Amino acid sequence: MARYVRLIDMERCMGCRSCVAACQVENYYTPGSAWNVMVEHEVGTYPNTRKVFATMNCMHCEEPPCQKVCDAIGVKAITKNRYGVVLIDYEKCIGCQYCAAVCPYGVPQFNKSVEPLYPGAARVPYEQVAVADRHPTHRKKANVVEKCTFCWHKIEQAIADGKEDRVGKDHQYTPSCDVVCPVNARFFGDIDDPRSEVARRIGAKKATQIKKEFGTRPQVYYVLEGGDY
Amino acid sequence: MTRLLFAGLLLAGLAGVALAQQAPVPAPARLQDLATAIREGKVDVGRKYDASDTKARFHVIHIETLGMSECSSCHTGRNYQPDYLLLRKEERLLKRAGGEIDRGACLSCHATGGIGSTWYVGRATR
Numbered sequence A: 001m002a003r004y005v006r007l008i009d010m011e012r013c014m015g016c017r018s019c020v021a022a023c024q025v026e027n028y029y030t031p032g033s034a035w036n037v038m039v040e041h042e043v044g045t046y047p048n049t050r051k052v053f054a055t056m057n058c059m060h061c062e063e064p065p066c067q068k069v070c071d072a073i074g075v076k077a078i079t080k081n082r083y084g085v086v087l088i089d090y091e092k093c094i095g096c097q098y099c100a101a102v103c104p105y106g107v108p109q110f111n112k113s114v115e116p117l118y119p120g121a122a123r124v125p126y127e128q129v130a131v132a133d134r135h136p137t138h139r140k141k142a143n144v145v146e147k148c149t150f151c152w153h154k155i156e157q158a159i160a161d162g163k164e165d166r167v168g169k170d171h172q173y174t175p176s177c178d179v180v181c182p183v184n185a186r187f188f189g190d191i192d193d194p195r196s197e198v199a200r201r202i203g204a205k206k207a208t209q210i211k212k213e214f215g216t217r218p219q220v221y222y223v224l225e226g227g228d229y
Numbered sequence B: 001m002t003r004l005l006f007a008g009l010l011l012a013g014l015a016g017v018a019l020a021q022q023a024p025v026p027a028p029a030r031l032q033d034l035a036t037a038i039r040e041g042k043v044d045v046g047r048k049y050d051a052s053d054t055k056a057r058f059h060v061i062h063i064e065t066l067g068m069s070e071c072s073s074c075h076t077g078r079n080y081q082p083d084y085l086l087l088r089k090e091e092r093l094l095k096r097a098g099g100e101i102d103r104g105a106c107l108s109c110h111a112t113g114g115i116g117s118t119w120y121v122g123r124a125t126r
Helices: A018-026 A065-072 A098-102 A152-160 A176-180 A197-204 B002-023 B026-040 B057-065 B104-110
Strands: A003-008 A035-047 A048-056 A077-081 A086-088 A108-111 A144-147 A186-190 A220-224
Touching: A003 A144, A018 A176, A065 A077, A065 A098, A065 A220, A065 B104, A108 A220, A176 A186, A186 A197
Parallel strands: A003 A220
Antiparallel strands: A003 A186, A035 A048, A077 A086, A108 A144
């Protein structure tokens, strides 16, 4: 069984936000609830300063506190499937935002209302797709929480096509943010396959998870400048 | 003079014994009991689950019942901390929150072995 992980190489990321844009188009972005954001941080002392960039999306933790709290209050809208992907069922979500409160990474986004991308203007192409025709993870609703799904609709397609081994290699089976990176700062694939590029790079570049003190065991790894901490 | 000193020492000793007898139960033990009572439903904290509503369970538990009455107990009062791996720059956790929340504060009670429900395993990666 594949266990999918992502690697983000912050030594290579230049902050172009291609991944952010790709995520928005792929996942029917609605203003106020981004699934993938770029975070900037200035380092150094004037005049020798520069910026470090990190994209933040769902970590799909192996010990997801969002799921624990959702289960504890009996809502059970959050699940972690056997491929390691943490998903929210919008039909079950009650919008309590407990998941947002416990996530150490600030991932779950509460969608107070589903607003058009350009109010008063024509809908962009992806907004014109009828809600019923979309994948369940894209059927946006008001007053529920949503987040990155590792582009589960693509992985699901790979499984249906019997192409699990192509996840992370073929664009139609790989999360869009990882496909579009122009500087090869993002990789996606099966960490349990030692031949996969993502597994090799995590080992070779000593990639690490962030905020390990929470014990959530994220499935997104970062190459941090200066190595692990 | 010696009598006076002896009497003083005696009084101080008696006062110490009296204080020790009246000493309150250590706060952590009381918190533990309170946390258990909340989980067992013995303390009424409401039935509404909404982290953004200050009158709902989430805030009632933390502010009124557990006594974390200072907003700064959880909210940092800042929109963004310079630690880019800690918080998102663009968004607040909750729309009406009085500043971001440093989730490190949650660890003291909600990690393994804490008095709160265990949301965080509190150990490094395997």
